Amino acid sequence: MVGNDIVDIVEAKKQSNWQRPGFLDKIFTAKEQQYISKATNPFIMVWRLWSMKEAAYKLYTQLYPSRFYNPKAFKCSVNTLNGKVKYKDFECYVNTKITLLYILSEAHLDKTDMISEAVxxxxxxxxxxxxxxxxxxxxxxxxxxxxxxxxxxxxxxxxxxxxxxxxxxxxxxxxxxxxxxxxxxxxxxxxxxxxxxxxxxxx
Incomplete structure (x- = not known):
């Protein structure tokens, strides 16, 4: 199974003010907010974590068909461009590719190379x-x-x-x-x- 998510960096800058009051608390855990505050580029970290959560959600709903919105409950841990996302008893591995133009994350149940292709x-x-x-x-x-x-x-x-x-x-x-x-x-x-x-x- 596979789940992926892509973020257009330019579009993300236009559409969302991630620094507005309450935004980070609504979407990200305390640990994830530490990743953001310590990142060389906090903006990129915000959308990397977001894309990880989205990719993991898509994988989760393949296993457990459902539709809901609870991004904060999908908890990310990161290591270079690899990471994990946990939600209740569910856990998956996520690889992320970061370019000057987009951020692409892909979730699997096991460790594997990224197979997503950008268009x-x-x-x-x-x-x-x-x-x-x-x-x-x-x-x-x-x-x-x-x-x-x-x-x-x-x-x-x-x-x-x-x-x-x-x-x-x-x-x-x-x-x-x-x-x-x-x-x-x-x-x-x-x-x-x-x-x-x-x-x-x-x-």
Missing amino acids: IFNKNDYKTLSKITKEILLNKISDRYTIPKSQLRISKSEFGIPSVYVNLEELNIDISISHHGNYGAYAVSDPARFQKPCRYTIA
Whole structure:
């Protein structure tokens, strides 16, 4: 399973004043606020932690289908660009990539390399970004599994969890999709990594 989240740094600077009273207390634990206060760039740390929480939430809801908002309850610990997130009895590993343009985090149940890929757009429009990111992801799945793209579609559950279908049959792989500002990101897990059977041939 995989969960990911991407943050457009320029867009984050425009949209949110993280220094306003009460913002940090609402979202971050005391330990996380220490990470922020001690960071060389507190702004980047704020959005790194946020993206870790979001990626972990997406992974959690794949395991336990639900929809809720409680970012402070997803508790982060960080070490260089690796980290962990805990929520109740749930724990996952999170890798983060930080560039000058975006922050990309990816959550797994075990330690593994990042498989998410970022997509850069030249316009900031939610519907357009969502559509294009899904199209690129479907192209990748089509190539990997040698399935005609015309037979593939992505559908979300009532809890917002995305799945890939071949005609009317769900393809037994895990995906995660994220977009913010001018950037999107997608990940396709390798079924063999999680010992999940797939009746389609990997290209």
